[in-house]
Amino acid sequence: MWKHITKGVLKGLGSSIISIVIPLWLISSIGSYFERALYEGFQTQYVFTVEYNLEAYFALIIFLSAIIGVLEESNEWRILGKSLRLGLFVISFLLIYTILDGGVFSRTVVVNNIVAEITIDLRLILYAYGFFIVLPTVIATLIDMFSITSKALEK
């Protein structure tokens, strides 16, 4: 039993880290990098309009993913585990999309007493994440679920 639990937890952790945490950390890092560049480039005070607290969301996602991983390892709860993973994945994407203002980073800076508004559109990264990570994972999970259900019906 402990072997199953450990395997499930590790699988859940790995899955959430590869498909949710790393890409989203990368996206928010690009946003922060852009902000730092503004600060250094304009040599001025800058105002954060959004304070990111992604760590708390990441911790919650990893924790839920580990529990879902355990469910996926169990023969009885496998389908429920897969469904929950699908839900977690889609919710995570929507949550991060909202936190990151839909990928449009807008900041107000003051340069030599002149107010400047700077906006960078990084929606392309979120679209790439949606199309190349979220969508294939959803399709792969659905295929997996279909395969498990078919096998169960055959028996």
Next chain:
Amino acid sequence: MKNIGALIKFLGYTLALLVFVALLIEIYSMTTDLNQENFKAIVTNVKCSPKSKDLELNVEVSYNGQRILKDFRVFLKLENIVLKSNSTSLEHNETVILSIEVPIEYLRKAVYENTSLFLGFEFSYDGVVPLKIAFRDLESVLKFEIESLKVSYFIYDSKYNVTVRIAIVNPLPLEIHGKLVFTVLNYSKTLDTTLVPCGTTIINLPTVEISKEQLEKGVECSLNLVVNGKVASSRTISIKT
């Protein structure tokens, strides 16, 4: 079936990695351009014609970086209204002049309703990352300049009667109604002023009596043009014999 799912995931993740890496390179290059101030937009000419219903702003834009800036436009933002120029592509060491036509109604709104004015530019960096930068410095370009033309002195019993003639330049195709607050020593006077569109209005300020000693030391004469309750322009003139 399971292998197909894994293959779809693998392909998706590989493509995502490629896109992320490509975007990282683009953003790194763009921030380098920002740090080196490779993008520039300067208002070079304001074409004002009293009979025209528009004000034409010519903005010189230049790029000294190594990439291509696609769909480069300059824009003027008056709260929610955005007026844009035609778009162009800018390459390395290229300078282009873009024009924006500002309708007279929007100018009236900016002057009389204290609407914030932002002048900016937007482009798509290498056609991949859209960036928009707007500065609130248009007020310095479209401000009413106060110039001192002539100071006349008339000696009267060890005191001087001083008259100052000034000129106020109105860069807008609008007749501007405001108040000119003239302060010198303890004397202050408010004059109703009408500025001619796209032109210079000459105003003779009221004559003030100043003692010889004070004039020898130098007297500061302050002028504030108030339009719609807001100081639109200020100037201090030093009077000395």
